[in-house]
Amino acid sequence: MKIQQLSIFVENKCGRLQEITQALEEEKINIRAMSVADTSDFGILRLIVDNPEKAVDSFRSHGMTLSLTSVIGIGISDEPGAFARAVKILSEANIGIEYLYDYNSRQIGKACIILRVDDEDRAIEVLEKNGIKMLTAKDVYNV
Amino acid sequence: MSQSYFNEDIECAPREVLHWIQSQKLKKMVKNCYENIPFYKKKFDDIGLKPEDIQSIDDIKKLPFTYKTDLRDNYPFGLVAVPREQLYRVHASSGTTGKQTVVAYTKNDIDIWSQGAARAIVAAGGSKNDFVHISYGYGLFTGGLGLHYGTEKLGATAIPVSSGNTKRQVDILRDYGSDILCCTPSYALFIGETMKEMGVDPKSLKLRAGIFGAEAWTEEMRKQIEELLDIKAYDIYGLSEIAGPGVAFECSEQTGMHVNEDMFYPEIINPETGEQMADGEYGELVFTCIGKEALPLVRYRTRDVCMLTRKKCSCGRTLIKMAKPHGRTDDMLIIRGINVFPSQVEHVLLSVGMTPNYLIVVDRNNNLDTMEVQVEMTPEIFSDTVKNLENIERRIAGELHSILNIAAKVRLVEPKSLPRSEGKAVRVIDKRKGK
Numbered sequence: 023m024k025i026q027q028l029s030i031f032v033e034n035k036c037g038r039l040q041e042i043t044q045a046l047e048e049e050k051i052n053i054r055a056m057s058v059a060d061t062s063d064f065g066i067l068r069l070i071v072d073n074p075e076k077a078v079d080s081f082r083s084h085g086m087t088l089s090l091t092s093v094i095g096i097g098i099s100d101e102p103g104a105f106a107r108a109v110k111i112l113s114e115a116n117i118g119i120e121y122l123y124d125y126n127s128r129q130i131g132k133a134c135i136i137l138r139v140d141d142e143d144r145a146i147e148v149l150e151k152n153g154i155k156m157l158t159a160k161d162v163y164n165v
Numbered sequence: 166m167s168q169s170y171f172n173e174d175i176e177c178a179p180r181e182v183l184h185w186i187q188s189q190k191l192k193k194m195v196k197n198c199y200e201n202i203p204f205y206k207k208k209f210d211d212i213g214l215k216p217e218d219i220q221s222i223d224d225i226k227k228l229p230f231t232y233k234t235d236l237r238d239n240y241p242f243g244l245v246a247v248p249r250e251q252l253y254r255v256h257a258s259s260g261t262t263g264k265q266t267v268v269a270y271t272k273n274d275i276d277i278w279s280q281g282a283a284r285a286i287v288a289a290g291g292s293k294n295d296f297v298h299i300s301y302g303y304g305l306f307t308g309g310l311g312l313h314y315g316t317e318k319l320g321a322t323a324i325p326v327s328s329g330n331t332k333r334q335v336d337i338l339r340d341y342g343s344d345i346l347c348c349t350p351s352y353a354l355f356i357g358e359t360m361k362e363m364g365v366d367p368k369s370l371k372l373r374a375g376i377f378g379a380e381a382w383t384e385e386m387r388k389q390i391e392e393l394l395d396i397k398a399y400d401i402y403g404l405s406e407i408a409g410p411g412v413a414f415e416c417s418e419q420t421g422m423h424v425n426e427d428m429f430y431p432e433i434i435n436p437e438t439g440e441q442m443a444d445g446e447y448g449e450l451v452f453t454c455i456g457k458e459a460l461p462l463v464r465y466r467t468r469d470v471c472m473l474t475r476k477k478c479s480c481g482r483t484l485i486k487m488a489k490p491h492g493r494t495d496d497m498l499i500i501r502g503i504n505v506f507p508s509q510v511e512h513v514l515l516s517v518g519m520t521p522n523y524l525i526v527v528d529r530n531n532n533l534d535t536m537e538v539q540v541e542m543t544p545e546i547f548s549d550t551v552k553n554l555e556n557i558e559r560r561i562a563g564e565l566h567s568i569l570n571i572a573a574k575v576r577l578v579e580p581k582s583l584p585r586s587e588g589k590a591v592r593v594i595d596k597r598k599g600k
Contacts, residue, residue, distance in 0.1 A: 029549040091549040
């Protein structure tokens with residue numbers, strides 16, 4: 023149920039994103055989802071790719087600073103209130119969300135959301151108990 | 166512990182006696198400079214100074230300064246005051262930042278320098294019965310031969326091991342029963358680690374003291390060396406332009422180094438104005454070689470930032486004491502009126518687990534100086550959330566503020582993104598220049 027996300031330290035400098043994406047292109051790695059958290063000086067680029075291990079090796083060989091972070095993914099119906107219900111489940115279980123972002127899924131036919139929470143195991147447990155579809159690593163890597 | 170001295174009459178002399186000795190020597194030296202070194206004759210003439218204007222050591226402030234560039238410009242022997250045949254030895258500095266600087270000595274010069282080094286060995290608890298193990302390099306560098314001649318002057322036994330071949334160093338320390346070790350502090354650590362690897366217990370050795378110098382070291386390093394080698398570690402100061410190791414030395418109190426001021430007269434000056442500063446104030450350390458014949462440098466700017474104190478020392482010596490130099494004036498930044506050394510910033514960064522790869526950017530905004538410290542990120546401290554990274558920045562800024570007393574902005578940058586240099590690293594960009 024857990025998905026490996028790459029978090030990369032990126033300075034706010036012209037050309038940095040280009041270098042990173044080019045490194046992925048060279049290794050034929052496909053980006054499945056991404057988001058950026060930024061401050062005025064630096065950002066953290068969060069990526070979900072189809073081959074996380076290979077991407078890590080490639081980035082490291084380019085001298086980049088990164089880590090693999092474990093996140094979870096949910097698939098909910100694309101209609102008003104669906105996301106509110108999922109969030110409510112987490113808040114009632116007192117599980118904090120550090121960040122989240124969505125991505126487009128062509129195959130699953132649902133609105134897909136990636137979440138980083140402070141207690142993954144419990145989050146998976148309560149979400150599943152309440153009938154929310156959890157995305158598997160396979161679902162996400164092979165969007 | 167009872168104190169002993171190499172030359173008690175001088176080392177414990179009343180201040181007025183030292184003053185008299187210094188005054189006599191300075192007068193003689195200025196005359197020598199004026200008559201025998203065209204460079205100084207011109208310098209004195211340019212400011213209308215005659216040798217007779219110098220009547221006591223208090224007149225020293227009338228004399229012009231000498232800079233390292235003056236030695237380079239007069240390479241190799243342009244500042245030597247005696248005929249070539251009177252020279253007894255030459256040494257040279259490594260010249261990592263340009264042309265090497267050559268220094269020359271008469272027989273008397275070697276003799277006073279040896280006395281300076283001998284005083285250092287005695288202050289570290291040495292006596293003529295000791296074996297002094299010298300692991301400084303021998304050669305043009307002043308370290309090896311400086312301590313060697315000091316050892317012989319004292320009448321102790323010199324073991325001229327020189328540096329390198331560390332396992333053999335350990336064998337000799339153990340088999341010969343060396344009492345005192347002389348080398349750079351970093352080499353002392355290396356010898357200690359090698360000893361450990363070889364399974365030699367430092368407690369089983371006769372070794373009881375070390376005299377370490379020729380590079381900057383901290384109190385933390387002193388503790389490490391003392392534990393690793395099971396000895397007491399003493400600091401020694403010197404620079405080849407003035408003589409070599411033995412210009413100043415530590416005593417049992419270990420709160421600064423006594424300067425051999427009957428040979429090498431120290432002053433602290435404001436590096437900007439050239440004015441003398443009071444005891445206890447940090448400024449640039451300046452030496453005048455009042456006892457030397459071949460290369461009698463007048464008010465030589467060492468660029469070491471230091472402080473002098475005349476407080477009574479428990480060892481009984483009356484010789485003035487200098488603090489451990491803080492850094493070099495060429496490195497010092499003045500930000501909002503506060504002196505900042507890159508070495509202080511480095512110290513803070515290392516203490517919070519960052520890399521020593523950093524860059525200080527100083528700028529001026531609305532007439533206010535700003536300081537930004539860029540430091541390279543490491544995979545070990547990288548975290549996935551902005552909050553954690555900002556916390557790291559805040560923590561470093563807080564530490565810098567408490568050490569430097571100045572607010573600095575800290576910016577994490579990517580690894581290997583800061584400029585590298587093959588020689589001296591670029592640590593500072595000062596954008597205020599030209600503003």
